[in-house]
Amino acid sequence: MEISDDLIRRLCDLARLNYDEAEAASLKKDLQRMIAFIEKLNEVDTTGVEPLIFLTDHMHPLREDTVSSDLSREQALELAPDRNGSFFQVPPVKTA
Numbered sequence: 001m002e003i004s005d006d007l008i009r010r011l012c013d014l015a016r017l018n019y020d021e022a023e024a025a026s027l028k029k030d031l032q033r034m035i036a037f038i039e040k041l042n043e044v045d046t047t048g049v050e051p052l053i054f055l056t057d058h059m060h061p062l063r064e065d066t067v068s069s070d071l072s073r074e075q076a077l078e079l080a081p082d083r084n085g086s087f088f089q090v091p092p093v094k095t096a
Contacts, residue, residue: 001039003032 008028012019019027054060071079073086082089 001035003028003035 005024005028008024008031012024077083077086080088
């Protein structure tokens with residue numbers, strides 16, 4: 001896979017990264033090394049190998065997802081920095 005300057009520029013724009021030309025060159029080099037590593041892994045024959053879900057044999061116990069009300073709505077709203085009636089007031093989300 002070819003990593004172009006346009007691709008680096010686009011990725012940085014999507015990630016909202018500020019960068020200069022030296023950083024862009026470093027990012028390009030790092031990304032090329034990552035892609036080369038993944039391409040090398042694709043050469044490995046994994047026929048018959050079961051995919052791992054956990055990296056160890058230790059199983060983490062999962063708890064049941066149960067509904068509980070530790071705080072009432074009124075108690076939670078008392079802790080809110082700002083509220084609008086019976087709702088939490090939050091600042092608007094700005095998009096680019």
